Amino acid sequence: MEILVDTVNLEQIRRYNKTLPLSGVTSNPTIVKKEGRINFFEHLREIRRIIGKNKALHVQVVGSTVDEIVADAHRITEEIDQDVYIKIPTNEEGLAAIKILKNKGLHITATAIYTAFQGELALAAHADYLAPYYNRMQNMNIAADQVIAELAQAIKKSGSQTKILAASFHNVEQVTAAIKNGAHAVTIGTDVVNAGLNVPLISAAVTDFKNDWKSLYGDVTIAALK
Numbered sequence: 001m002e003i004l005v006d007t008v009n010l011e012q013i014r015r016y017n018k019t020l021p022l023s024g025v026t027s028n029p030t031i032v033k034k035e036g037r038i039n040f041f042e043h044l045r046e047i048r049r050i051i052g053k054n055k056a057l058h059v060q061v062v063g064s065t066v067d068e069i070v071a072d073a074h075r076i077t078e079e080i081d082q083d084v085y086i087k088i089p090t091n092e093e094g095l096a097a098i099k100i101l102k103n104k105g106l107h108i109t110a111t112a113i114y115t116a117f118q119g120e121l122a123l124a125a126h127a128d129y130l131a132p133y134y135n136r137m138q139n140m141n142i143a144a145d146q147v148i149a150e151l152a153q154a155i156k157k158s159g160s161q162t163k164i165l166a167a168s169f170h171n172v173e174q175v176t177a178a179i180k181n182g183a184h185a186v187t188i189g190t191d192v193v194n195a196g197l198n199v200p201l202i203s204a205a206v207t208d209f210k211n212d213w214k215s216l217y218g219d220v221t222i223a224a225l226k
């Protein structure tokens with residue numbers, strides 16, 4: 001299972017790169033907007049410096065035509081590095097661009113996936129990752145679990161190396177459901193990570209354990225025990 005964070009906030013990336021079993025960082029223009037008008041390429045290079053070469057960095061194009069998408073992809077890889085996963089929306093232009101860019105050896109994440117149909121086409125176009133939008137599917141009454149399960153099945157059947165990178169999560173239940181239904185990777189916003197880990201139930205258990213220990217040995221850790 002690969003865990004990625006869906007943010008370009010440097011402080012949060014530094015934090016979760018230390019604390020989580022992190023496989024990478026994902027972004028899109030809406031996520032970039034949260035940081036204001038940053039120095040785009042320098043900011044992404046800093047993210048690469050933080051996470052290193054062995055973790056994945058996914059960066060989205062903004063061009064709409066095939067030529068624009070291809071040009072965006074080349075600029076991103078020139079400015080950052082060839083290891084970046086280029087996120088391309090899975091529409092007709094996007095699929096055409098994916099075919100061209102895969103032939104040139106670029107890494108591709110087919111994004112904005114709402115249906116198994118889109119995912120099947122991106123799989124056939126040899127995208128490295130398929131990014132179904134879990135919460136956005138639910139908002140449209142599309143069965144997100146079923147789409148992910150069907151894509152997982154299609155990938156298995158094809159014997160392809162393509163992975164499902166589920167995205168657009170608004171709570172932890174959605175994340176675990178995506179994993180259960182066959183997502184190989186999940187990208188999670190820092191609000192959801194925080195909501196899942198910093199909860200009163202966990203803190204209460206930790207406090208109880210600490211108090212029980214303290215009642216026996218006093219206010220010392222195991223390492224400091226005499």
Ligand SMILES: O=C[C@H](O)COP(=O)(O)O
Pocket residue numbers: 006027028030111133135136167168169187
């Ligand atoms: O890049 C995809 C994002 O995970 C979409 O998330 P969102 O639905 O919260 O905007």
